[in-house]
Amino acid sequence: YATLGHCWGKGQHLTLRNVNIDDLKRKIYLTSLPRTFADAVDVCRHLGVWYLWIISLCIVQNSKDDWQRECALMESVYSDDILTFV
Numbered sequence: 231y232a233t234l235g236h237c238w239g240k241g242q243h244l245t246l247r248n249v250n251i252d253d254l255k256r257k258i259y260l261t262s263l264p265r266t267f268a269d270a271v272d273v274c275r276h277l278g279v280w281y282l283w284i285i286s287l288c289i290v291q292n293s294k295d296d297w298q299r300e301c302a303l304m305e306s307v308y309s310d311d312i313l314t315f316v
Contacts, residue, residue, distance in 0.1 A: 231311055283307060
């Protein structure tokens, strides 16, 4: 898998939240992603990388429990990937 570290910036973009978790587990449309995310998906596809870990889409943003659990794993998430986009 690859990982994407990104600047949150001032604009709104798609994030994983309690209210949309079921929808995003089913499908995320490339057109709904910011350009940086979509470009990373395209590069991964070109390289044959099947999975892309994006913090704002892999951690439930409005869940303190999920943030605490996932933050404890962050070092291994980034150190075990094969490619990091920054």
